[in-house]
Each structure stands twice: as structure tokens, then as C-alpha cells.
Amino acid sequence: MTEIVIFGLVWIALSLAADLGLSQIKSHTMYFIISRQGHLAEDAFNFLAAFLIPVAIFVALFLVYTLIRFRASNGDAVRSRQQTVQNKLFVTVWVALSFALNILFWLHPTAADLETMFRRDFLANNRHDLVVDVTARQWEWIFSLPQYHITQAVNRQGLDALTLPVGRRVEFVLRSYDPFHSYDVQAAVIHSFWVPAFGIKEDVVPGETRYEFVTPTRTASYATNPMVRVQCAEVCGPGHAWMEAPLSVVSGPAFDAWVKREQKRQQG
Amino acid sequence: MHTATxxxxxxxxxxLFVLTQTVPFILIWATAYLFNGLYVSPRLNQWTGAAESLALVVSGLCATRAVAALRQSDGAGFLAGFKAAMLLGLVNLGLLAYQWGTRFVPVSSRFGEIYYILTGVSAFYTGIGLAAMLLAFLRAARTGWGPHSYWDAEAAMTLWNFQVLMAVISYLIVYWI
Amino acid sequence: MEQPVGVEPSAVWPPRRMMPPILRGAFWAFIGFVLGDLATIAVDPFQGHPLVTEISALFGWAMAVIGWVLGVGAWEGVVLPLAGFSEPWAEPTDMRRYFQFSVDHKVIGIQYLVSSTATFFIAGGLAMAIRYELMQPYLHFFRYPDQYLTAVGIHGTLMMFSVATVALLGGLGNYFVPLMIGAKGTVFPRLSGIGHWLVPAGVATIILSPLLGYWTTGWRGYEPLASQDPGGIVFYYLGVFALTLSSLFVSLNLTVTIIFNRARGLTWARLPLFAWGMIAVSILNLIWLPEIQMTFVMGLLDRLVPMNLFNGVGNPLSYLSMFWLFGHPEVYIIVLPAFALWNEIIPVMAQKSLFARSGAIIGILFVMILSGLVWAHHMFTNMRYSEMFPFSFFTEMISIPTGFAFMAAIGTLWRARFRVSTPGLLILMSMFNFLIGGITGVFLADPPINLQVHDTFFVVAHFHYTIIGGMVFSWVAAMYYWLPKLSGRLYSEFWGKALAIVIFIGFNGAFSQMFLLGLHGMNRWVPAYPAYLQPMNYEVSLFAFLLGLGFLGHLIHISWAWRSGPRSPENPWHGRTLEWLTASPPPPHNFDGEVLVRRGFYLYDSDQPAGVVLPESTPDPAR
Structure with missing residues (x-):
């Protein structure tokens, strides 16, 4: 009995301390997240962590505890005094808890978050989106903004770059093919559209058009935090590592200015 | 361990091994459904396919009867049965080779891909089955088998009947369903 | 296709003058390749191609593998007897028997162990190269990015198909399962014998794949990138085909052996946990290995014919599904034997009855069943949200039976007097590592989190925690645990424990930081990355080198102990499973008599042994 009490107290103390620590850093568990979707993921991460940390500590502590309290003092083989092969209470609690935790996790965050994500995807909720056509080719991200007649957004160096306004819902239209090449069925592979700071990625598959909805929640740029970049996350050949593009999230007026610059650049 | 065990x-x-080899077929059948649904190319000749399948079914019966004969110590009957089974198997492969040779379904078409993969894999297993029967046949012809040493013949027969079943199902899927 | 009437082995070796089998195998393989290649070129409708094309390499390879397997001894051991010739074939009794086709499950087991260990260090060397490259954020060690990606692909492919799947099943499984069930041999010894020699063939194929061109897909061979890759991908498909065939053969043999060759009194209720692990793994192999083989055949046809199955006008996602249908059970193929080993070794080290034995077995079986229902969680980035529901559900549920392995271990350790020997320590470490791997798996099962960390180093860390942390640590533990049985010798406890601590620190230091790298935006398959990730990558590499050195240390230590360690007592751990009832190393027929099992192996409530060896005369009642 004393073993249980000692173990239990240490476990509870450590778990509380760890969860307290988690609550201190919970806005940084995914480092730098600046989208509604990303915050959903980060909240889910923190929620799961709050429950899983005690579970992990229980087992890890038990292993350490074994090394300290349950070790044979010398290497001789002595039959253990205790030979329990079954303990209904322990097994029942273990099984019930693992079911309870898993069902809880599936209901929340999984099912609840999927509902939220699903709802955000309804077209009815997305009427005034900023549409960004994203074309993935080997190895380049090409951004075009049809609403503003920008066919390929580039920065001063002529490299693909994207700027988005903060707080406005963006509809990314994702396709994988090579627009600089006559159509060849062999010439497109799977890419994955990922902005680390947005907390979401979507594979871009040849032959399919996919949509992703993201609302940036604060201004940031690749220069201030390199997680604000478009990055290919699915291996797509030798150039995969360099298939990235800087991203900026700016205020509304700054976005309008950027649009003007881009339009001007297009006219030559 | 006892010989019986x-x-x-x-x-x-x-x-068990034969059962595991249904998995590749199931995968192709599933792919066929995924890509073609229930489509059957109008260029297929149902009767050639039926002849191929019929050759295999009869061949399977011959092999089964041959092993039954072996259990009755009828060595000659076994050899004759396996010989017939192998010949019919070759007839099946010959018909398939003829069909492939005519290229009546283009390889590049959606249906053609599945047709060639499924018949090709089936023909591969037919080849393996024929080789197994040939080994058993040669060995029986050399050493003379009786009712107590028919395991290899039975194994070849099991493999062959499995392949007959797979080929017939594949035939139904390619030609009819 | 065995013949019940065995051919009398003659005592003469070699039967006639012939090359050493491995040399002959290599020679026959070479001839086979040349013949297959030239024959294809001869009928190739597109004359004027180079002497080796992808298609001719395919047929050359098939002939080469057949030549190799026949050359190392399957010609005398399998083909001639099957065709009715009785070739005088006797295995040598000295070292040479390890270098040729064998039908002794102990020889086969050691062959498998040696092959997979060698592969482990080859693929591990590649991992070191990868880590060296990643110490800088730009390409500095590898010359071309596709060279780096090929290294990643070969590392992953070898580790998965010729180490993780093979070491515990082909190596320890072949060696110990018959011993642990009190059998004198396996049911299909020739099958396992052939199986082993497919491993060097497959490994060589994959290592030589860059000869046909660097391939960039990693171990998963995703289409349509694979169709676009240079020819090396052909050898990737073929190498994996040979390796999976090897595991398939062993699985078949072990399953039938466990079902039919158990000793008297060894009921299913008393079957050792390791045997349960092996049978679960074997069933998974029997179902899913043919599946991946056919998938790869389709991939090959898609590329060589060519067809449009998996590219933009076909369906790339169906390849992904087909791959992961096998790919996720594969993960459990790797780790189920580790679960079994934990609960095999812990009761022995604690001399305490195994807690909730049936729970541990039910856990293994349910993981086996559920593993076929979770594959699409590798593809959350491709799914409609409604499709995510069932897969995230089953993925989360699979942690419940996984937890049973922990439950049994914890129940057994509770208030035990656990001997912290090297295997004991490594098992505890393995449990810790797998715990981290499992817990992070729960995060990955949640789609919103998954959409962020998928394809990042978070996932890399997660699966290395389950595979190295779970399987490799348990493998090393089992090597120390069974070393006295394999060699009759003991290792040094000091060096064993010191090296265990080294790999524990190296492993956790390297891979725990990879979780953070992943969360910080480090994606996979990159030889270059944004510079802000460099400091942590540099640290990871240093720890990885430590891990590599630690494994090398274990290899040297175990090899030393195997050859010249101090003599071990008959049953150094006081284990109760049947392998301890015979000499170390065991005689050719395993037991000098017939084994009778009287009670469960994991009951330590009395000194009564679980099994005894009776003189041979006792009649064998029909089962």
C-alpha cells in the first residue's frame, strides 16, 4: 500500500508540474502559428498534451521507480515473494481509462475540430474570399490572383512570392502541372502545399484540383519569421528542398499597395 | 513427428500459401473495379475467353482425377491425367498468346491496362502451376509413386486448382462483370 | 512441396568437387544476369538500345536471383530432390555451413541475424552520411540532391525490409521459435533456407540500384514520381520484392511450425509470448506482403510498359492507398515481436509470474487486427474531412491494445525484485522509447495536428522512436538475453550496460530534438533547409553519431562475447521457457529426447519446472 501511495504522490506532483509548465508555453507549442486553422491544431495539440503528459509520466516514472525500488539488490535469481498474475481492479481501471481517454480524444478534439474545419469549407461561408491559384510544378510555386489579374506574383528579384492581407479568408486553389510545358502525363508529381505558420498542409496531386481555406490572423513575413513560407512538404524529385517561396501577411492597405506594384510589374 | 501429422x-x-496468393488477385480485381467500374470493352471476344477458361476448368478436373488415381495406386492413370492437365494448360496459354498477339485491346487504354495486368499475372501463375505439375510428373515417371507418396502431386494439383479458380474469376471480371 | 521421405544424408562433404557455395552462387548469378539480359535484348523490338535496359535488367535480375539461390545450394538441396534425383547432400558441420543453403533452423537463424546485422550497419552508415549532410543547411557532403535522396531511400528501404522485418522474425524467430515450442525442427526447413539467401540478393539489389540511376522517392516509392525517376527505382522494386519474399517464406514456415510442431503439453494456452508475437507477425506478413508485391509489380508495369495507372490521368492516390495498406501493418510487423520480447524477458529477470498474460496476448492479436484498418492516416493530407473520421478513430483505438503490453509489463514489474541486467535495462529503455513513440502517435492521429506535422521531422522522430526505440532496443536486449544460448558464453555486464546507456542517450538526444525540428518547420527529404533550423540539426547529428558509435560498440562487444566471452552456466537467467532445457548452443536435433510441458512458462509461484525432457522411447499420442 505504501508503494502505491508514494508512487501515486510522486506521479501526481510531477504531472501537475509538467501540466503547469505546458500552460506556460502553450501559445508556443507549435512555435509560430498565425492562422485560424493553425490555432485549431495548436489548441488540439495542447489539449492532448495536457492529458498525455500524465500518461507518459505514469509509465516513465514507473520505469524509473522500478530501477530504484524494485531492483534486485544483487544479481542472483530469487523468486519474487509476490506472484500476482491477475488484479481485476487494476486491469479494469487500465482498460476503462484507456477507452475513456481514446473516446474523449476522438470526440474532442478530433471530431469537434473536423466539424469546424468542415464548416469553414462550405462554399456558402466563402463568398468573398481572396482566391489564390497555386500551381505546383517541379520545382516552383506559381501564385496567381485572378481577382486582381495577377498571373504570376513575384518579388523584386523575380522569384515567386506571395503576399496576403491579414484577417481575410483566402481560398487556395491547388493544382499540380507544368504550365511551361505542353501537356505530358509523366510531367507532374505529387507536391504538398505547406505554410508552416498556417498550421496546415494539403497534398497537390496531378489530375486533381483541391481547395484549402485559410484565414491569417496577424501580420508577419518570411523576413521576420522563416516559418512564414510556402514549402513543398512531399518529396517531388531532386529540387524538392528548394521548392519554397517567401510569404508575407500584411495589413489591408499594404496588400492593396502590393497588388498595385504587382499589376504594374506585369504590364512590364 | 508422425508421417500423418x-x-x-x-x-x-x-x-495457407495458396490462400496468401489470392491477395495479389484480389488487389487487381479491386483495381479493375476502381478504374473501370463494370465496364467491359466491346472489342473483347467472349468466346475466346470462354474457351480459355474451359480449357483450364477441364485441366483442373484432369489433375484432380489424376491425384485420385494415384491414391488408388494407379501410377499410369496419374501420369496420363497430369499429361492431359498440362496440355490443356498449354492450350490456355496458347489462346491467351494469340489474343495478346492480336492487340485487340490497346495497352494504353484504361480497360487494356487491367486486361493485360490481370491476364498476364494469371498466365504467370499458370506457368508456375505447369512447372510444379511438370516437376511432379517427371519425378513420378522416374521413381514410380504409390498411394503413400503422393504429397508432391497433391501440392501441384492444389496449386493448379487454385490457379484455375483465380483464372475463372478473372475471366468473369474481365469479360462479363 | 516437401517430400516426407527424406534423402539419407551421406557423411561425405563436399559430395563432389565444387566451388564454395557463395562463390558459385555469385558466379551463377552473374551468368543468370548475362543470359537474362542478353535474351531480352535479343528479342527487344527496339534494337540499338544500350546493352542493359530497364527491361533487360528486370529479366537479368530475375535470372540472377534464381542463379544465386540455386548456386548457394538450393540446386542440390531443393531442385534435384524435387525432380526425383537423390543428390548426396550433407551439410558440413563446421563454419562452412553458415555460408551455404541450410535446412537447420538454427543455422538459418544465425544466417539471418548476420545478414540483417550487416545490413543494419550499412543502412546505419547511410544514416550517418545523411546526418553529416544535415549539419549544414546547404548541400556540402552529397554532390547532387538526388544522391542524397537515394541515400535516404536506400537507408529506409534496407532498414524496413531487411532489418526491421527480418531480424526478429527471420533471425531470432527461426532460431528460437522451434526451441521454445520444444520442436526438433521446422515444417518447411527448405523454405526458410531459401528465404535467407533472398536477403543478400535483395540487399545487393537495393545497394546497387544507383547503378541504374539515382531514385528520389524514399522508401515508399510514391507514384507518379517513381515513374519519372531514373532506372534505379526498378531495382528498388525488385530488391523489395526479393526481401518481402524472404519474409513471406519464413512467416509461412513459422506459422505452420507453431501450429503443428508444438511439444506435448504445449497447449495454445501455454504458448510462449514470443511465439504468439511471431504468429501474429506471420499472419500480417502472409496477408500484406503479397499485397505490396503485387503493388510493386503494377508499379513496374506502369513504368516499363508504360501504362497510366498512377499518374495524372490515372489515380496517384490509389498507389498511396495500396502502399499504406501494406505500409501500416508493416509498422506492427516490426514492433509486435518487440512487445512479445518485453513480456518474455521481464518475468525472467524479475523471477515473477507474468501479470495478465492473456491481456498481453489479446493486445498483440488486436493490434494485429486493427493494423489493417488504419492505413489512410498516412494520407490525411489527401482526404475529405468525412473520410478522416473512421481512420482517426481506428488509429486512436489501436493505442488501447498497444497499452496492454505496457499493462502486463507494469503489472509484472510491480513490487518485483527485478535484476537490472543488460537485457533487463535495455527492455526498460525500449519501453520508454516506445512510450514516447506511442504518445506522439496519438497526436498524429488527430487530423488537424497531423495536417501540420505530417511530412515533417515530427513524423521522422515518431517512427524512429517506435522502430529503433521499440524494435532495435528490444533486438539488442534479446541478443544479450539469448547470447548464452546462442554461443554458450557470457558478455561483460559493465560493457553491456555502459553501451546501453550510450545508445539510450544518443538515441533520445537525437530523436527527441527532431520532434521540435518538425514543429519548427523542418520538412522531410531535404538535403538543404532554411538556415534557422541549423543549430538544432547540428546537435541532432552529434547525438546521432554517438548513437552510431554505441551500436558499433554493441556489435564489437557481442561479437567478442560470442567468440571468447566467459563460459556461461546452462541457464544463467533461470528462465523457464523450453530453450533453456537443452545444451548451449543446442545440438542439431535441439533436444536429447522428447519435450513434455507441464505448466505455463511464466509461473514463478513454485520451483517446479515448466517443461521436462523425457527419454525418446515414450510413445507419441496422436494429437
Missing amino acids: KLEAYRFGFR
């Missing part, structure tokens, strides 16, 4: 183990193990 040993035989039982061989039989179980071999059937």
Missing part, C-alpha cells in the same frame, strides 16, 4: 502440416502450410 507431417502430411497434415504440409497440407495446411501449402493451402
Whole structure:
């Protein structure tokens, strides 16, 4: 009995301390997240962590505890005094808890978050989106903004770059093919559209058009935090590592200015 | 281990192996459904396919009867049965080769891909089955088998009947469903 | 296709003058390749191609593998007897028997162990190269990015198909399962014998794949990138085909052996946990290995014919599904034997009855069943949200039976007097590592989190925690645990424990930081990355080198102990499973008599042994 009490107290103390620590850093568990979707993921991460940390500590502590309290003092083989092969209470609690935790996790965050994500995807909720056509080719991200007649957004160096306004819902239209090449069925592979700071990625598959909805929640740029970049996350050949593009999230007026610059650049 | 238990183990193990080899077929059938749904190319000649399948079914019966003959110590009957089974198997492959040769379904078409993969894999297994029967045949012809040493013949027969079943199902899927 | 009537082995070796089998195998393989290649070129409708094309390499390879397997001894050991010739074939009794086709499950087991260990260090060397490259954020060690990606692909492919799947099943499984069930041999010894020699063939194929061109897909061979890759991908498909065939053969043999060759009194209720692990793994192999083989055949046809199955006008996602249908059970193929080993070794080290034995077995079986229902969680980035529901559900549920392995271990350790020997320590470490791997798996099962960390180093860390942390640590533990049985010798406890601590620190230091790298935006398959990730990558590499050195240390230590360690007592751990009832190393027929099992192996409530060896005369009642 004393073993249980000692173990239990240490476990509870450590778990509380760890969860307290988690609550201190919970806005940084995914480092730098600046989208509604990303915050959903980060909240889910923190929620799961709050429950899983005690579970992990229980087992890890038990292993350490074994090394300290349950070790044979010398290497001789002595039959253990205790030979329990079954303990209904322990097994029942273990099984019930693992079911309870898993069902809880599936209901929340999984099912609840999927509902939220699903709802955000309804077209009815997305009427005034900023549409960004994203074309993935080997190895380049090409951004075009049809609403503003920008066919390929580039920065001063002529490299693909994207700027988005903060707080406005963006509809990314994702396709994988090579627009600089006559159509060849062999010439497109799977890419994955990922902005680390947005907390979401979507594979871009040849032959399919996919949509992703993201609302940036604060201004940031690749220069201030390199997680604000478009990055290919699915291996797509030798150039995969360099298939990235800087991203900026700016205020509304700054976005309008950027649009003007881009339009001007297009006219030559 | 007793010879009886040993035989039982061989039989179980071999059937288990044969069962695992349904998995590749199931995968292709699933792919066929995924890509083609229930489409059947109008260029197919149902009767050639039926002849191929019929050759295999009869061949399977011959092989089964041959092993039954072996159990009755009828060595000559076994050899004749396996010979007939192998010949019919070759007839099946010949018909398939003829069909492939005419290229009546283009390889590049959606249906053609599945047609060639499914018949090709089926022909591969037919080849393996024929090789197994040939080994058993040669060995029986050399050493003379009786009712107590028919395991290899039975194994070849099991493999062959499995392949007959797979080919017939594949025929139904390619030609009819 | 065995013949019940065995051919009398003659005592003469070699039967006639012939090359050493491995040399002959290599020679026959070479001839086979040349023949297959030239024959294809001869009928190739597109004359004027180079002497080796992808298609001719395919047929050359098939002939080479057949030549190799026949050359190392399957010609005398399998083909001639099957065709009715009785070739005088006797295995040598000295070292040479390890270098040729064998039908002794102990020889086969050691062959498998040696092959997979060698592969482990080859693929591990590649991992070191990868880590060296990643110490800088730009390409500095590898010359071309596709060279780096090929290294990643070969590392992953070898580790998965010729180490993780093979070491515990082909190596320890072949060696110990018959011993642990009190059998004198396996049911299909020739099958396992052939199986082993497919491993060097497959490994060589994959290592030589860059000869046909660097391939960039990693171990998963995703289409349509694979169709676009240079020819090396052909050897990737073929190498994996040979390796999976090897595991398939062993699985078949072990399953039938466990079902039919158990000793008297060894009921299913008393079957050792390791045997349960092996049978569960074997069933998974029997179902899913043919599936991946056919998938790869389709991939090959898609590329060589060519067809449009998996590219933009076909369906790339169906390849992904087909791959992961096998790919996720594969993960459990790797780790189920580790679960079994934990609960095999812990009761022995604690001399305490195994807690909730049936729970541990039910856990293994349910993981086996559920593993076929979770594959699409590798593809959350491709799914409609409604499709995510069932897969995230089953993925989360699979942690419940996984937890049973922990439950049994914890129940057994509770208030035990656990001997912290090297295997004991490594098992505890393995449990810790797998715990981290499992817990992070729960995060990955949640789609919103998954959409962020998928394809990042978070996932890399997660699966290395389950595979190295779970399987490799348990493998090393089992090597120390069974070393006295394999060699009759003991290792040094000091060096064993010191090296265990080294790999524990190296492993956790390297891979725990990879979780953070992933969360910080480090994606996979990159030889270059944004510079802000460099400091942590540099640290990871240093720890990885430590891990590599630690494994090398274990290899040297175990090899030393195997050859010249101090003599071990008959049953150094006081284990109760049947392998301890015979000499170390065991005689050719395993037991000098017939084994009778009287009670469960994991009951330590009395001194009564679980099994005894009776003189041979006792009649064998039909089962």
C-alpha cells in the first residue's frame, strides 16, 4: 500500500508540474502559428498534451521507480515473494481509462475540430474570399490572383512570392502541372502545399484540383519569421528542398499597395 | 513427428500459401473495379475467353482425377491425367498468346491496362502451376509413386486448382462483370 | 512441396568437387544476369538500345536471383530432390555451413541475424552520411540532391525490409521459435533456407540500384514520381520484392511450425509470448506482403510498359492507398515481436509470474487486427474531412491494445525484485522509447495536428522512436538475453550496460530534438533547409553519431562475447521457457529426447519446472 501511495504522490506532483509548465508555453507549442486553422491544431495539440503528459509520466516514472525500488539488490535469481498474475481492479481501471481517454480524444478534439474545419469549407461561408491559384510544378510555386489579374506574383528579384492581407479568408486553389510545358502525363508529381505558420498542409496531386481555406490572423513575413513560407512538404524529385517561396501577411492597405506594384510589374 | 501429422502440416502450410496468393488477385480485381467500374470493352471476344477458361476448368478436373488415381495406386492413370492437365494448360496459354498477339485491346487504354495486368499475372501463375505439375510428373515417371507418396502431386494439383479458380474469376471480371 | 521421405544424408562433404557455395552462387548469378539480359535484348523490338535496359535488367535480375539461390545450394538441396534425383547432400558441420543453403533452423537463424546485422550497419552508415549532410543547411557532403535522396531511400528501404522485418522474425524467430515450442525442427526447413539467401540478393539489389540511376522517392516509392525517376527505382522494386519474399517464406514456415510442431503439453494456452508475437507477425506478413508485391509489380508495369495507372490521368492516390495498406501493418510487423520480447524477458529477470498474460496476448492479436484498418492516416493530407473520421478513430483505438503490453509489463514489474541486467535495462529503455513513440502517435492521429506535422521531422522522430526505440532496443536486449544460448558464453555486464546507456542517450538526444525540428518547420527529404533550423540539426547529428558509435560498440562487444566471452552456466537467467532445457548452443536435433510441458512458462509461484525432457522411447499420442 505504501508503494502505491508514494508512487501515486510522486506521479501526481510531477504531472501537475509538467501540466503547469505546458500552460506556460502553450501559445508556443507549435512555435509560430498565425492562422485560424493553425490555432485549431495548436489548441488540439495542447489539449492532448495536457492529458498525455500524465500518461507518459505514469509509465516513465514507473520505469524509473522500478530501477530504484524494485531492483534486485544483487544479481542472483530469487523468486519474487509476490506472484500476482491477475488484479481485476487494476486491469479494469487500465482498460476503462484507456477507452475513456481514446473516446474523449476522438470526440474532442478530433471530431469537434473536423466539424469546424468542415464548416469553414462550405462554399456558402466563402463568398468573398481572396482566391489564390497555386500551381505546383517541379520545382516552383506559381501564385496567381485572378481577382486582381495577377498571373504570376513575384518579388523584386523575380522569384515567386506571395503576399496576403491579414484577417481575410483566402481560398487556395491547388493544382499540380507544368504550365511551361505542353501537356505530358509523366510531367507532374505529387507536391504538398505547406505554410508552416498556417498550421496546415494539403497534398497537390496531378489530375486533381483541391481547395484549402485559410484565414491569417496577424501580420508577419518570411523576413521576420522563416516559418512564414510556402514549402513543398512531399518529396517531388531532386529540387524538392528548394521548392519554397517567401510569404508575407500584411495589413489591408499594404496588400492593396502590393497588388498595385504587382499589376504594374506585369504590364512590364 | 508422425508421417500423418507431417502430411497434415504440409497440407495446411501449402493451402495457407495458396490462400496468401489470392491477395495479389484480389488487389487487381479491386483495381479493375476502381478504374473501370463494370465496364467491359466491346472489342473483347467472349468466346475466346470462354474457351480459355474451359480449357483450364477441364485441366483442373484432369489433375484432380489424376491425384485420385494415384491414391488408388494407379501410377499410369496419374501420369496420363497430369499429361492431359498440362496440355490443356498449354492450350490456355496458347489462346491467351494469340489474343495478346492480336492487340485487340490497346495497352494504353484504361480497360487494356487491367486486361493485360490481370491476364498476364494469371498466365504467370499458370506457368508456375505447369512447372510444379511438370516437376511432379517427371519425378513420378522416374521413381514410380504409390498411394503413400503422393504429397508432391497433391501440392501441384492444389496449386493448379487454385490457379484455375483465380483464372475463372478473372475471366468473369474481365469479360462479363 | 516437401517430400516426407527424406534423402539419407551421406557423411561425405563436399559430395563432389565444387566451388564454395557463395562463390558459385555469385558466379551463377552473374551468368543468370548475362543470359537474362542478353535474351531480352535479343528479342527487344527496339534494337540499338544500350546493352542493359530497364527491361533487360528486370529479366537479368530475375535470372540472377534464381542463379544465386540455386548456386548457394538450393540446386542440390531443393531442385534435384524435387525432380526425383537423390543428390548426396550433407551439410558440413563446421563454419562452412553458415555460408551455404541450410535446412537447420538454427543455422538459418544465425544466417539471418548476420545478414540483417550487416545490413543494419550499412543502412546505419547511410544514416550517418545523411546526418553529416544535415549539419549544414546547404548541400556540402552529397554532390547532387538526388544522391542524397537515394541515400535516404536506400537507408529506409534496407532498414524496413531487411532489418526491421527480418531480424526478429527471420533471425531470432527461426532460431528460437522451434526451441521454445520444444520442436526438433521446422515444417518447411527448405523454405526458410531459401528465404535467407533472398536477403543478400535483395540487399545487393537495393545497394546497387544507383547503378541504374539515382531514385528520389524514399522508401515508399510514391507514384507518379517513381515513374519519372531514373532506372534505379526498378531495382528498388525488385530488391523489395526479393526481401518481402524472404519474409513471406519464413512467416509461412513459422506459422505452420507453431501450429503443428508444438511439444506435448504445449497447449495454445501455454504458448510462449514470443511465439504468439511471431504468429501474429506471420499472419500480417502472409496477408500484406503479397499485397505490396503485387503493388510493386503494377508499379513496374506502369513504368516499363508504360501504362497510366498512377499518374495524372490515372489515380496517384490509389498507389498511396495500396502502399499504406501494406505500409501500416508493416509498422506492427516490426514492433509486435518487440512487445512479445518485453513480456518474455521481464518475468525472467524479475523471477515473477507474468501479470495478465492473456491481456498481453489479446493486445498483440488486436493490434494485429486493427493494423489493417488504419492505413489512410498516412494520407490525411489527401482526404475529405468525412473520410478522416473512421481512420482517426481506428488509429486512436489501436493505442488501447498497444497499452496492454505496457499493462502486463507494469503489472509484472510491480513490487518485483527485478535484476537490472543488460537485457533487463535495455527492455526498460525500449519501453520508454516506445512510450514516447506511442504518445506522439496519438497526436498524429488527430487530423488537424497531423495536417501540420505530417511530412515533417515530427513524423521522422515518431517512427524512429517506435522502430529503433521499440524494435532495435528490444533486438539488442534479446541478443544479450539469448547470447548464452546462442554461443554458450557470457558478455561483460559493465560493457553491456555502459553501451546501453550510450545508445539510450544518443538515441533520445537525437530523436527527441527532431520532434521540435518538425514543429519548427523542418520538412522531410531535404538535403538543404532554411538556415534557422541549423543549430538544432547540428546537435541532432552529434547525438546521432554517438548513437552510431554505441551500436558499433554493441556489435564489437557481442561479437567478442560470442567468440571468447566467459563460459556461461546452462541457464544463467533461470528462465523457464523450453530453450533453456537443452545444451548451449543446442545440438542439431535441439533436444536429447522428447519435450513434455507441464505448466505455463511464466509461473514463478513454485520451483517446479515448466517443461521436462523425457527419454525418446515414450510413445507419441496422436494429437
